[in-house]
Amino acid sequence: MFSPRELRDLAIAMNGLKNREIDNITAWDLHTLVHYPDSAPGAHWGPAFLPWHREFLRQFEIALQTEVPTVTLPFWDSTLDQGLPEESDSVLWSDELLGNGNGYVKTGPFADWNTNVFMPLSQIPVKKLYRSTGGRSQDRLMTPRDVSWVVNRKNFSQLTFCHDKTFESMHGLSHVWVGGFMYVIRVSPNDPTFYMHHAFVDNLWEQFRQNSQTREERETQWATKSCNDNHGFDMQMKPFTIQNRDGLSNQYTDEWYEYQTVKHCSMTDQTCDSPYYWCDNKLWRCRSKIVYGGNCTGYEGTQICYNSVCSQGKCIVPPRVKNSMKSRLEDENIAWKDSIWAKTVLVDENGNGIDDELARVTITDLNKNSSTMVFNLGESVYPEIPGTVYLSLPKPRNGQDSRVKLEARDQFGRYCQAQCLNSTNDRYEVCQPVLNISMKIENSSPLSYTHSMSSRTFLDIDLSVHPRLIRPSLPFMVFACARKLVTSAMILALPETIRQPVSHENYVFFRVSVFRPMGANYQIEVSPHSDIGPVWSSSIQKAASSFDPNIVFVQAPNPELNHGGVRVRVSILNENQRISCEVKCTKKDGSMHECDGDVDLHSDPNLSEEDVFTSDPISLPVLGWNMKGHPTTWRHKVPYLSFHCF
Numbered sequence: 001m002f003s004p005r006e007l008r009d010l011a012i013a014m015n016g017l018k019n020r021e022i023d024n025i026t027a028w029d030l031h032t033l034v035h036y037p038d039s040a041p042g043a044h045w046g047p048a049f050l051p052w053h054r055e056f057l058r059q060f061e062i063a064l065q066t067e068v069p070t071v072t073l074p075f076w077d078s079t080l081d082q083g084l085p086e087e088s089d090s091v092l093w094s095d096e097l098l099g100n101g102n103g104y105v106k107t108g109p110f111a112d113w114n115t116n117v118f119m120p121l122s123q124i125p126v127k128k129l130y131r132s133t134g135g136r137s138q139d140r141l142m143t144p145r146d147v148s149w150v151v152n153r154k155n156f157s158q159l160t161f162c163h164d165k166t167f168e169s170m171h172g173l174s175h176v177w178v179g180g181f182m183y184v185i186r187v188s189p190n191d192p193t194f195y196m197h198h199a200f201v202d203n204l205w206e207q208f209r210q211n212s213q214t215r216e217e218r219e220t221q222w223a224t225k226s227c228n229d230n231h232g233f234d235m236q237m238k239p240f241t242i243q244n245r246d247g248l249s250n251q252y253t254d255e256w257y258e259y260q261t262v263k264h265c266s267m268t269d270q271t272c273d274s275p276y277y278w279c280d281n282k283l284w285r286c287r288s289k290i291v292y293g294g295n296c297t298g299y300e301g302t303q304i305c306y307n308s309v310c311s312q313g314k315c316i317v318p319p320r321v322k323n324s325m326k327s328r329l330e331d332e333n334i335a336w337k338d339s340i341w342a343k344t345v346l347v348d349e350n351g352n353g354i355d356d357e358l359a360r361v362t363i364t365d366l367n368k369n370s371s372t373m374v375f376n377l378g379e380s381v382y383p384e385i386p387g388t389v390y391l392s393l394p395k396p397r398n399g400q401d402s403r404v405k406l407e408a409r410d411q412f413g414r415y416c417q418a419q420c421l422n423s424t425n426d427r428y429e430v431c432q433p434v435l436n437i438s439m440k441i442e443n444s445s446p447l448s449y450t451h452s453m454s455s456r457t458f459l460d461i462d463l464s465v466h467p468r469l470i471r472p473s474l475p476f477m478v479f480a481c482a483r484k485l486v487t488s489a490m491i492l493a494l495p496e497t498i499r500q501p502v503s504h505e506n507y508v509f510f511r512v513s514v515f516r517p518m519g520a521n522y523q524i525e526v527s528p529h530s531d532i533g534p535v536w537s538s539s540i541q542k543a544a545s546s547f548d549p550n551i552v553f554v555q556a557p558n559p560e561l562n563h564g565g566v567r568v569r570v571s572i573l574n575e576n577q578r579i580s581c582e583v584k585c586t587k588k589d590g591s592m593h594e595c596d597g598d599v600d601l602h603s604d605p606n607l608s609e610e611d612v613f614t615s616d617p618i619s620l621p622v623l624g625w626n627m628k629g630h631p632t633t634w635r636h637k638v639p640y641l642s643f644h645c646f
Helices: 004-019 027-034 049-067 144-151 166-178 185-190 193-212 215-220 244-248 251-256 319-332 488-497 617-622
Strands: 102-104 130-132 277-280 285-288 309-311 314-316 339-347 360-365 370-375 388-394 402-409 415-422 427-430 434-437 477-480 507-515 522-528 536-539 551-557 565-574 582-586 592-594 598-602 641-644
Touching: 004 027, 004 049, 027 049, 027 185, 049 193, 049 244, 049 251, 102 415, 144 166, 144 193, 166 185, 166 193, 185 193, 215 244, 319 370, 339 402, 339 488, 360 388, 370 388, 388 402, 388 434, 402 477, 427 488, 507 522, 507 598, 522 551, 536 551, 551 565, 565 641
Parallel strands: 339 477, 507 641
Antiparallel strands: 102 130, 277 285, 309 314, 339 388, 360 370, 360 402, 402 415, 402 434, 415 427, 415 477, 507 551, 522 536, 522 565, 565 598, 582 592, 582 641
């Protein structure tokens, strides 16, 4: 296992190749192009597969050493991860090592790497490093049994594709398991994992050579069938200038590199040579540890968890440690003073919202390069969708738009992959966690936002419908906090079970439009038709909306507590005397007619004349508004009753 310094040097060298350009293409991408079938027609599906990749790895390691002279290329022994309760929970896919494996690579030394081509087989355009480690249940990693099969073959022919497809196909298991760019062999060198995986394949080949061949046989044995001319023993190893036979040379391991064997534990020595490994004393093997929050089912009482302990099938930390983590994050955080509010939702691997005070989102203002952090509140209260996090975003001002980058982490600190709603097909798709915020819809992400902290709860909700019909909607961008694939269907199902609880408050509020002379000090009165409550009255000035003085909030008995419905009469008074006003009612189809000021409120939407009412006084400023999408698209429903008192 690499030391911390060796890991750092490797990251420096790889990033050096990725950032160094030669004729407008990076040195890293040049190596990727060499792997293309047009350049290397004999690299796959035949006996030249092993020697071709051996030479490719040698040249790549030399390139790394032009960046850091002492660097060496490690191999990824995937058998150390194989067989874990959830292999994608391996510490290998953490910030400290190769970075996250669930979608766009946003953590670790290769975060935000560009690629030289769009990712094949993707439904969306992806041109950033991307993975889907263990995303499909049918995929697997190589096993110790696979390794034994390879190293115990009797001759070279038994390792070649035309004679036995097992080894080359076996090498493809890890390609497919990592997913993303690794899934398609042609473009797989875009991911640094490719080189570490192929170093392991080369290591297995070398073990076979040492185990089953003499020194002379290592340089002379070839397959009796070569698949095609490009795999011939004496054919050019395109695009290199050497021949396929040269890739069998002992010179590679005599002079250029050697493999360090993995030290496994035993009854007499129960230690492993890395803090990222643990000793499985059932198998007497060192294996990869599991990240905090990972699945450790069946391994309670072992050292399987990295910087955590296994309890009830999950790697956790004691409550006091968790509390100190939250305190440290809050102490380091600097809240923005002038902001607007939007929503996002964090979803776990089962499609459930994550309600935990340590689940969080870091927001970076790309215009000012400043950041703040916001947290989940720990529990959701209707109409919030479980997993809701309120985003504090920089307010666009003076005609200047804002642009932010988001980074979501679950309660265990694991990276969460952004997914955005595609309004064309009504599906959530993997996306970059970047938002444009503008007062102009054409310059903005389709984001619902508000300046009011008290109104943020009702973002992405239509409050212009009957209470029984209110359905919270998911925001434009959500985050999947899972090692496995979270589908659009799972995300879209999250709000489906949310229903407004039946209110047991004695009264509800509804709206009335009152148009009156400026300065008129009128009152408004609501009288139930039956003896179900007292008459309610107020000055119009006191009951009027702060946003629209012609909208007045009035009070009536709660229909839920009165056999499902109430009928009330609304009157306008001047100095406690009823005055004559023109009264109009707006039907559900939008048509208006003269009426007498009576209105039915009913718990059944089909029987209620006024659909818009609530028992929640906090929602009054936005009652009647459909707050879905960009604020410029919000629409307000007029009240059923309107009084014209002139």
